Amino acid sequence: MGYKVAVVGATGAVGREMLKTLAERDFPADEVVALASGRSAGLEVSYGEKRVLKVQNLETYDFTGTDIGLFSPGAQISAIHAPRAAAAGCVVIDNTSHFRMEPDVPLIVPEVNLHALPLFRKRRIIANPNCSTIQMVVALKPLHDIARIRRVVVATYQSVSGAGKEAMDELYQQTKASFVHEEVPPQQFTKPIAFNCIPHIDRFLEDGSTKEEWKMAVETRKILDPDIKVIATCVRVPVFIGHAEAVHVEFESPITEAQALAAWRRAPGVVVVDRREDGGYMTQIEAAGEDATYVSRLRRDPTVEHGLAFWCVADNLRKGAALNAVQIAEALVKQGLLAKQPA
């Protein structure tokens, strides 16, 4: 006996990756249901190489009997339908920002804080963190265990797929148009994204930071340690898939480069690619389609007493969204936390 799984937002960038990831990892599902808006009802989406699912309308879907809901339909839609699914007995793993900072909803990165998972019983909702936060905390956790992190300064280089399928189309159309001297005006972004970098993701807050930058700070504290200070500058770059980050970390006590490398080599989900030579580091194109968080360019930061700087890269649609959500679902199964038990 396997599980009935609903993928909500199945026609989107994250939803499609969820279906692919479930199939690739052979998640023990007896039935997988693809849900999206009424606009997409009746369309077909792939579930693995061989299977095709007909998209159903989320609005009219009854979650009774559905064991797990992998949600990515946007925050406002999750706000309405995740509690409705949970009330019907479904455990929701939500990729949107809506529930992340609610105290009775666990915010989980399996390599970092699986111990917080049982809290989901309060509301039957588990939140998946922001894509930029996930890869950063996967890389930070092994270092924090050695020398306690005091402060993180991070600049991100985030791909357009982080803003969804229409944003990917906009980069494609603008790039293509530029070669024939045409113009495709920005719609998904505030300025042209082709051949440009935009230091603005999500809306502006009163203190001048953006909501994406705020999320990286508050989510890191919720997942890793409430005492860590984080300042982020989040930048959208003309890359289709994969986020990169330049991370500067200040520790409470000494930590050597050798200790950091050894800790990363032992850590789940981290792959070190760090040769101090031309090309001896990871880039977004190489990380796309991969599961790991790659760390490169490790070096001492001599401007603070105990500091390290590094570069990290991951596929935002996989580890930053779909893979992390499926790993949470796998943990629920493994720990026997679902009502239905596998045969």
Ligand SMILES: NC(=O)c1ccc[n+]([C@@H]2O[C@H](COP(=O)([O-])OP(=O)(O)OC[C@H]3O[C@@H](n4cnc5c(N)ncnc54)[C@H](OP(=O)(O)O)[C@@H]3O)[C@@H](O)[C@H]2O)c1
């Ligand atoms: N992209 C990332 O790297 C990433 C990472 C972490 C979290 N997230 C979060 O995941 C969510 C989705 O992101 P995405 O990149 O997949 O966006 P997307 O490509 O624009 O896809 C949005 C999905 O939501 C569905 N949807 C929209 N309105 C709906 C409604 N009223 N009822 C049911 N379904 C509806 C869409 O269905 P239709 O096709 O029918 O409109 C589509 O399947 C966002 O909240 C985003 O912040 C994204």
